Amino acid sequence: MWQLKWSLVIKFILLGITKSCPAQTPLFVLFLLIYIITLVGNVGIIILVRVSPSLHTPMYFFLTHLAFIDICYSTVISPRMLADLLSDDKTISFTGCMMQFLTFVFFATIECHLLAMMAYDRHVAICQPLLYVTIISSRVCWQLVASSYLFAFLSAIICTWCVFGGSFCGPNRINHFFCDVVPVLKLLCSDTRSSEMVIFAFITINVVGTNVVILLSYISILCTVLRMCSAQSRARAFHTCASHLMAVAIYFGSAFFMYLQPPSSHRSLDKVASIFYAVVTPMLNPFIYSLRNKEVKDALVKCGRRLFKHWQHKIVVSSRT
Known part of the structure; x- marks a missing residue:
């Protein structure tokens, strides 16, 4: 056990989003609503893609995995955060904190890679x-997704070792609502320079590297679209990419703000940025890809009509009997 071998600390205290008692109940209601919408929206996307033959394409294959990751990603953070908002005991065990960090890094890394894959898919299309x-x-899609899961697992294991393999011998209060890399590193008694370099390297590979893929894909798309003669074709191509670009901007914008800055410049706004990419973004993705996507809206309408006809048929059959 790492906490026995390396550390005098066997548990941590999460200071949470706010210390204001009157604000905790409204925040609980707000984040509970966000979490429920996240689950319903992403499960709905997965079911809709599975039951709609028109959505059985690589783009929506990647989208179902993104929806699944958003469910897992949000579940790693939200339940614990909601419990802490209503509880006076905000302690988390060393092992619990370590596992939360590992799973968070795992799902966050996969999300970065999936967004890059979706950009590449649009580039080829x-x-x-x-x-x-x-x-x-289909084979390439599965290979890309499997490789992202494997790389994310290796990244999560190495980053977790860099953070929790050190010595914790002083304060155990984490100034955050979950076990994130920056606030946990601040509690290490041992030298963190090598750990910070390794973690920064992985963040650079995952965040900057995937952004380079996205940027190059959209530069190529832009050049191709500008060469199109038909204004209608250009508009259709831009509309196809709009949903993905919006999801990329929201997710990576807050991630860049949080992680790609010197440790000394981290401020209280970090919690706001963390809430945005860890809690709000998983809720927004289903709306971004459904409300701004004609194919998804058409599939949703067709699915609704089938359910309505099936319901009408059951009523007619039951009335005859």
């Missing part, structure tokens, strides 16, 4: 439409 089926085959 718009820039090389005749080769799309060959390049983005």
